[in-house]
Amino acid sequence: MSHTDDTFQPKSDPYREARGGATRFLELACGDCGTVVMVYQKDGPGPLWRCYLDRIFAPPELASLQGRVQHKREMSNLTCPQCGKLLGVPDVYEPENRLAYRLRRGQVKKTVRA
Ligand SMILES: [Zn+2]
Structure with a gap:
C-alpha cells in the first residue's frame, strides 16, 4: 500500500467519547504474508476485536464502505x-x-503507526 505514509486526522465523535482514552492508528497486516490490508483508528484501551467501517482510513476501497453499505449483507x-x-x-x-x-x-498483525 503506497499511501501508508499519509498522515490522517483522527475522527472525534460520540463513539470516541464513549470509549475514552487515547486514539491511535493501527496498521493491520495479513498474519501469513505480512501485506498491510488496512489503516485503522482505534479508540480507547483494550484489544481490537472489531474494525468499525467508520474508523477505516485506508485503503480507499475499504474506507469508502461506510458510505456505500447499509447492511452487513452488502459487505x-x-x-x-x-x-x-x-x-x-x-x-x-x-x-x-x-x-x-x-x-x-490470531490471523491479523497489528502495528501502531509512529
Ligand atoms: Zn496475505
Missing part, C-alpha cells in the same frame, strides 16, 4: 489482497448499530 469478507487469506467477516455491533469487520483471532 464482503475481509481478505488479504496478496494471498487471499480470510482475515475478517462482516459484523454489526448491535448496541451502536455500527457495521464492522470482526477480525479472526
Whole structure:
C-alpha cells in the first residue's frame, strides 16, 4: 500500500467519547504474508476485536464502505489482497448499530503507526 505514509486526522465523535482514552492508528497486516490490508483508528484501551467501517482510513476501497453499505449483507469478507487469506467477516455491533469487520483471532498483525 503506497499511501501508508499519509498522515490522517483522527475522527472525534460520540463513539470516541464513549470509549475514552487515547486514539491511535493501527496498521493491520495479513498474519501469513505480512501485506498491510488496512489503516485503522482505534479508540480507547483494550484489544481490537472489531474494525468499525467508520474508523477505516485506508485503503480507499475499504474506507469508502461506510458510505456505500447499509447492511452487513452488502459487505464482503475481509481478505488479504496478496494471498487471499480470510482475515475478517462482516459484523454489526448491535448496541451502536455500527457495521464492522470482526477480525479472526490470531490471523491479523497489528502495528501502531509512529
Ligand atoms: Zn496475505
